[in-house]
Amino acid sequence: MIEELLLPFQFAFMNKAFFITAIIAAPTALLSCYLVLKGWSLMGDAISHAVLPGIVLAYIINIPLIIGAFGAGMICALATGFLKENSRVKQDTVMGVVFSGMFGLGIVMYTKIHTDIHLDHILFGNMLGVSTGDILTTGLISLFVVAIVVLKRRDLLLHAFDPAQAKASGLPVGLLHYGLLAILSLTIVATLKAVGIILAIGLLIAPGAIAFLITKRFERMLVVAVVVTLISGFLGVYLSFYLDSAPAPTIILILSGIFIIAFIWQAKRARMHSRTF
Numbered sequence: 001m002i003e004e005l006l007l008p009f010q011f012a013f014m015n016k017a018f019f020i021t022a023i024i025a026a027p028t029a030l031l032s033c034y035l036v037l038k039g040w041s042l043m044g045d046a047i048s049h050a051v052l053p054g055i056v057l058a059y060i061i062n063i064p065l066i067i068g069a070f071g072a073g074m075i076c077a078l079a080t081g082f083l084k085e086n087s088r089v090k091q092d093t094v095m096g097v098v099f100s101g102m103f104g105l106g107i108v109m110y111t112k113i114h115t116d117i118h119l120d121h122i123l124f125g126n127m128l129g130v131s132t133g134d135i136l137t138t139g140l141i142s143l144f145v146v147a148i149v150v151l152k153r154r155d156l157l158l159h160a161f162d163p164a165q166a167k168a169s170g171l172p173v174g175l176l177h178y179g180l181l182a183i184l185s186l187t188i189v190a191t192l193k194a195v196g197i198i199l200a201i202g203l204l205i206a207p208g209a210i211a212f213l214i215t216k217r218f219e220r221m222l223v224v225a226v227v228v229t230l231i232s233g234f235l236g237v238y239l240s241f242y243l244d245s246a247p248a249p250t251i252i253l254i255l256s257g258i259f260i261i262a263f264i265w266q267a268k269r270a271r272m273h274s275r276t277f
Contacts, residue, residue, distance in 0.1 A: 008241040016135060017127045017247055020194050021233035023138050024203065027145040027187045029225035032208030033218070034149075034180065038160040042092055043080070043181075044204040046099035048188050048197050050076030052106025055122060055192075060113060066137065066189045073185030076102055077178075125196035127237070127247045134193045141190040145183045156180060157218060195248040202252035203229065206259055213262040228258060 008014045035041050054072025058065045076098055083094045110122075130138075149156065158166045159176045167173045184204075191200045211224035236251030243250065 008238055013128050014237070014241060016130050016132075017194075017237045018234065020127065020130050020135050020138055021237055021247070021251070022230060023135065023142050024187075024191050024194055025229040025233050026226055027142045027149070027183075028191060028200075028203040029207040029211075029229040030146060030149045030222055031184060031187055032204050032206070033211060033221050033225050034156055034160050034208070035184075035204060036208035036212055037157075037218075040184075041201075041205045042095050043077070044184060044188070045201045046080060046095040047073045047076050047181075047185055048200045048204075049099040049106075050102035051185075051188060051192070052103055052122065052197060053109055054106075056106055056109040056113065060109075066141075066192075069189045069192060070185050072102065073188060074182065077181040077185065081177075081181075122192070123196050123198050124246065125192065125194050125199060125248045127194045130193055138190045138193065141186050145187050145190070148179070148183055152176070152179075153222070195251070199248045199252050202255060206252070206255035207232075210255070210259050210262045213259075213266045228255070232258060 009018075031044075035044055051069040051072045054068035054070070054075075055065050056068075057072075058068025080091070080095050080098050083089065083098070084091045087094070155166070155171055155176060158169065158171065159173060159180075163173055163177075166176070187204070188197075188200050191203060195203060207225040207229045208221070210228050211221040214224050215221050232254040233251050236254050237247045239245075239254075240247040240250040
């Protein structure tokens, strides 16, 4: 019985999957809290889709794929900001147009080249096929993002809640704005190999949304988000071995289930609180 339960840990590819899941848990969970509070969930979706043409272009000109992905993500973020500031169209509409256009461009470019990289691995990740180099690259990016978020957490929090007050307080609002977009793009790049373009957005929304339902204190929210992501990641990879499913979708499915449970729990608690008054 014990041997059966420990069977996944006997394979090197499973151990690498567990490891890279743990690496991407902290940056995605921390950023998700700010994205949820700032109402930027769709921005994460936009950037995650927009990196595809950058990946294809990087492959064509033979440079590291992460450079192309990061460049495309930043172009998407800057284009969205420019269009929002210079048109009457609302931000969510602008993001929808930009990310769908970039994603369509990436698909068209991909169909015109011959490559050994399977489109499914780009869209949904290939967690069971990560190499030591992938883990190292992801680890360095994750460490950098976590360090920035932890050091600037209070400034980013004020910027998320009240940009006007942040500007009045003397904070570099523009730098915080585009800095947050930059580390968001970097985080999406870090998750590409593990969960792919489409599922990356799940890790950038669900943990923060779950933590927001569970606690009202922001510092605790950050901790809850990281813990929830770690637990979901471990369970998703572990269960995928026995279910014969892909790890990334299994992780997202578990996060969705936890969100539903947290929502029901919060709704019941709110009703009980209202009855006491």
